[in-house]
Amino acid sequence: MENFIEQLSKEQLVEVERQMAMYSLGVQEIIPTEELKNKIAKSVLLNNPLKIKLGLDPSAPDVHLGHTVVLNKLRQFQENGHIIQLVIGDFTGKIGDPTGKSAARKQLTDEEVKFNAKTYFEQFGKVLEMEKVELHYNSKWLSNLSFEEVINLAGKITVARLLERDDFEERIALGKPISLHEFFYPLMQGYDSVVLENDIELGGTDQHFNILMGRHFQEKFGNEKQVALLMPLLEGLDGVEKMSKSKKNYIGIDEAPEEMFGKAMSIPDELMKKYFELATDLPPEEIKIIIKELFSGELHPRDAKMLLGTTIVRMFHGEEAAEKAKQQFIAVFQQGSIPDDIPIVEWQGEKQVPIVELLTILGLQSSKSEARRMIQNGGIKINEEKVLDIQLVVSMTDNLIVQVGKRKFVKIRLN
Template sequence: MIESALIEIKRGVSEIIDEERVVTLLKNYFEKGQTYYVKAGFDPTAPDLHLGHTVLLQKMAMFQKYGAIVQFIIGDFTGMIGDPTGKNETRKKLDKEQVLANAKSYEEQVFKVLDRSKTEILFNSSWIEALGASGMLELTTTFNVARMLEREDFDKRYKSGAPISISEFLYPLLQGYDSVAKKSDIEMGGTDQKFNLLMGRHLQRAYNIGKEQAVIMMPLLEGLDGVNKMSKSLGNYIGVTDEPNEMFGKMLSISDDLMWRYYELLSALSIDKIDALKQKVKDGIIHPKRVKENLAHEIVARYHSEEAAVQAKEEFDKVHSKNQLPSDMETYECHAPIWIAQALVDCGLEPSTSQARRDIKQNALSVNQVKVNDVQMQLEQGEYILQVGKRKFVKLKAT
């Protein structure tokens, strides 16, 4: 039983530090019914979770099957500092109102994945603010500056002369202190979080709490571009609150190679079944598009419903396979005449007129289902169907 649980837990994992402790926790659960605590922290720097976040959440949900109580820590305090991981400049501070609003949305979204009855939603301000000035000073004595500068991103910035604020040095200490305050048994995070995750082990020793957490690191899920990690700021994400049609369409847009990465990290299918699918694709028995559609169906059904997944596929086929217009499009109004690039921005199809110009030149724009590459086009009075790329449609009434 322990061996099969461990195989399932290790699927897709990049690294485990202190696997022996993980085995002991599982053994105590199966033999004695003892629960244990698995912690992960999320800084609410954006209002919505995306599929990149769910790689971690799904692994935590798996632990819940094997006796874990998940400590879902919302970094409402640390979020106002900003995690310096991977940053080449000091991160912009978020105000408390923004952090709390984002935190609320996280709290509503995590139970799309986690078992509510086995999850503690915690805000780290509740114990960090209780530290006070003396407690904070004591915390800073547990680690020295030379070791802090061993961290790769700090080292690069220091050598290049880029500024590093003292608050950024505090961030890994505060994240590590979460493990002290909550006496976590396992902490999980992305591979880019290794320094911060190990800090939790270090501080649990320094504060002599009687345990030392294991660390499990998950790979970072690549975004739709297949290059950069999934990120809202890069626009290469699939949000867990995306509408079913949008979610399905985004899933179908990933490359055939990236599809297998998504299967491994996001699908509930076993590795054996995924390997069997790979072989069928390789042998030409099944088309990659069909396999991708099955994954898109699974993801939409998970975050919406089975019915929504079926309807999303029907809509996708209608628009892309049969070259028909979507059955549901947002309608906008404007005063004519209007420059096409400005119209695209006003309708939310483009973030800026400069980006609109680039997309028009690259033949990504259709007006009334006819390709248009005239960046100076003016829309006179009338009704138009504007389309950018394969998935973005609006109806515009120019009066």
Template sequence: MRSGCGSCGNSRTWGTRLCLSWGDWTAQIGDPSGRSATRPMLTAEQVRENAATYMAQFFKIVDRDRTETRWQSEWFGDFSLTDVISLTSRFTVAQFLARDDFASRFKANQPIAITELLYPLLQAYDSVAIESDVEFGGTDQMFNLLVGRDLQQMMGQTPQQCFLMPLLPGTDGVQKMSKSLGNYIGIDEPANEIYGKAMSLPDDQIVPYSEYLTDIAEDEIDEMRQALGGSSVNPMELKKRLARELVAQFHDANAAREAEGHFERTVQGRELPEDIAEFALPPSEELADMRLSRLLVDAGLANSAGEARRLIDQGAVQIDGERVNEDSTSGVAAGCVLRAGRRRFVRLV
């Protein structure tokens, strides 16, 4: 099984067991898959930290007790230069430059590191090392998965089956879901966040999200598609069902009902949440020199200063119901309610 985190690998099934290999070694190299620039190298410690967070999410879906975990460094840790040369001799540079993202960067005179050309080979060798039967990946990984099949055949193994999955657009409905772009729904996020983010999706993403992420029956999804196309249903109702399905999967049905009630009160009814969090303001002299974007980050209402500035520029930040247009803390005082977007609130104390 392979995800977009750069830390996991392919899989082999024995009966009903899954062998999960984590790409801790190649993640330190960087993979351009679908990118217009080189992905930065990571340290071994960073990779392990990333893998731990992805494992916590992965095992919300897959049974941990029926999964064997392998680390890629088990076979690459002792790889010699002879092994590398032997591996590279099996493919040509022309084959790799035919890959779409490499080809576009080469044509645009953008740099392509030799380490990046090695990445598909190293990923392919994972399939050989664990004798993979099946490898899952996004459509941006098609080239790498097929190299794995070719290498397995060269090594006398039965080539793996490749399951390609469409890339899921983020909550903006345009760009691929990405934490760095802030357009993601996190598996381990609170129920209210998952529900609220699902409700922020563009209407044209209701069907793809229902199809890719839920167990809603295909005939029901077809009915959704027809109803939306014929404008015979309010998209809000279908979006609410999608949001409930997502929350129920990663929390439970009760949490889904509570999240829906919270959304209806705070977003649709414009009420303040009952359990609003509090944030202690810094001393007045420090607050006077603090930009509002910094305050939003410190209060947990934004993940970064960049996201905070975007919210302010979009008019999505309010103090006691009044929009704040300047990136400053004027008007901020104890007792005020600071709001960012539709779902994030803190009471300043």
């Protein structure tokens, strides 16, 4: 590729540097940085927008905060006039898993794909200006590939290169089978880039291999190579695993304000910095101050987390809803009934327990007759609901909260 940087005027160079600084923020890896800069230079010089690709799984249209890490980055490109290309990987969705083994790869109908895409679109609209976004379905080109064209595509990559992918390498090492068709998923993603002629492909670091396939195939087909822009993965509420729907550790961007706020409050303190940086739209300078004050002790972790929760709710539901969610949280969880340091009981007993028995076993009441009286007086709550039936059989679940009067609580933990 021609060197466009050396052709820039001083003002143009300033603009290129400004964009580079913006896109680099929070990024895990740019492959390679110089090419990104040169592409931006070309775009500034020729006044041509860049094409930025993001591939989407058509089977899981529930967008959560983990997705917004990439969406926020896309928004930056969009703000500078570049073109966002969303690619729905519907070809894979439509063919399903040929071995029938993977429940995750269930076969989707045309209607399901269209419905899921629509769902994406509605949700993405909270971050991106959707009327400026290009939407592509990769079945449009992939389903028409002939066997000959597939062979031709396969002829442009070696088996050794494909086996370098982490999960393949691992499975080979463990002697676990890899079906040959699995080699085609990275090929398809790469070929999408050949067709779309995009300049940049965005994704999480787990897309490292697949996005480099785009570079590989664009080059093999004689195109300009895309730059890979890899974003860190956001851990979920558990603070350990990548946020995902299947792990149930996610904050969906369509969730109700109170739910969203409550979930944000539940993340481990150590993750706050990452959430502020990757999952909010606060200006970088403001984030820096928050983190500094948090570390120096000027800002209490609870207050910082409140700010995080408010910001996240505000992004998807607006200022008013955010404030309301915050107030409600304070009402219920701080001033309200359940403090957040209540004793936890590891429950090893039966799964179905009569309420009277439960109260005595947990030591919340000294006798069954006392327990019965307390129920009749309306002094017992299970999960904040008053128990009125002394015959009630309680189904023991994880995080069940048993409350006696105003101040006595026990939280159940199941193993």
